[in-house]
Amino acid sequence: MRLRAPEAHRSNAVHAGAWWLWALGLAVAASRTTNPLLLGLVVGVAGYVVAARRTDAPWARSYGAFLKLGLAVLVIRLVFSTVLGSPIPGTHPLFTLPEVPLPEWARGVRIGGRVTVEQLVFALYDGLKLATLLACVGAANALANPARLLKSLPGALYEAGVAVVVAMTFAPNLVADVARLRTARRLRGRPTGGVRAVLQIGLPVLEGALERSVAVAASMDARGYGRTAAVPAGVRHTTTVLTLGGLLGVCAGTYGLLAVEGAAYGVPLLAAGLVAALAGLWLGGRRTPRTRHRPDRWGTRTWLVAGSGVAVAALMVWASTGPAAEALRPGVTPLVAPELPVWPALSVLLGLAPAFVAPVPPSHGR
Secondary structure: OOOOOOEOOOOOOOOHHHHHHHHHHHHHHHHOOOOHHHHHHHHHHHHHHHHHHOOOOHHHHHHHHHHHHHHHHHHHHHHHHHHHOOOOOOOOEEEEEEEEOOOHHHOOOOEEEEEEHHHHHHHHHHHHHHHHHHHHHHHHHHHOOHHHHHHOOOHHHHHHHHHHHHHHHHHHHHHHHHHHHHHHHHHOOOOOOOHHHHHHHHHHHHHHHHHHHHHHHHHHHHOOOOOOOOOOHHHHHHHHHHHHHHHHHHHHHHHHHHOOOOHHHHHHHHHHHHHHHHHHHHHHHHHOOOOOOOOOOOOHHHHHHHHHHHHHHHHHHHHOOOOOHHHHOOOEOOEOOOOOOHHHHHHHHHHHOHHHHOOEOHHHHO
């Protein structure tokens, strides 16, 4: 008998935070390499999971927009490298652009000049890494329900909830409005491409997406979202110190994990920051005594989704300090062809787990 995931419903749906942990795990893995084969594998894993487990909700359509944004970033990176040059020395010139003479105080900066294969390959690797990070963020936006994620925020963050919901619902609403207006223009026989069409669509799209996001925030405020209870001053000050200090530690630890040289101090700082932040959020939760109607649970499948992303990140961080570190960052001086390292590739493939363990959306099950 063939085993398959059950159909998704409210009681067994994957927690929105688990989707973000999974996507951030893929992003950490992408940040540890410039190998285009591995980066392409990360994008493929994220895209496959999105195709297999996204719903028909408006925010689920945002993944394609993030891919287009990543492609635009890649092109811009290549154009900048071509026009402004690169510090990467090269021995394989492609062509030479007219160079603009600059004053003495701008020494070290050039516009135009010789363009080499090495500098373009270096720019391609850098741009592809950033495009992959955008694809991971787009996967989280397409799979995580922003309203359910906001519902799960700790009590200490309720005051910021109105701003968070505006920020998290703006991009999905933007994508939905673009699709709606393009369809309406096609039905009226008007063009949907070109600069003029973009200008005519852009303002209504921005206005509509912002109005819908603000309307959601206003409804939250009308229902008493973010109201707090009186607590002693000492508890308030302790909460502030723990939360801010913990978040700073998390930021510093995350930077250490993303930077090649900071792996030694990244993990301790991240762990200490998480402990302090969680303690501050727990104390802050006492200021907002309220109950939750049908709170989201972290079931077995949710833990598997989140764990697969954490496993991918941990294995890639370990691989970047081991024998496979050289294959994760193929050289450009001298220029060498990238190779696909076996164990890092298998580590990235662990990110496919949500496509098999997460419940199937109703539209996919039919």
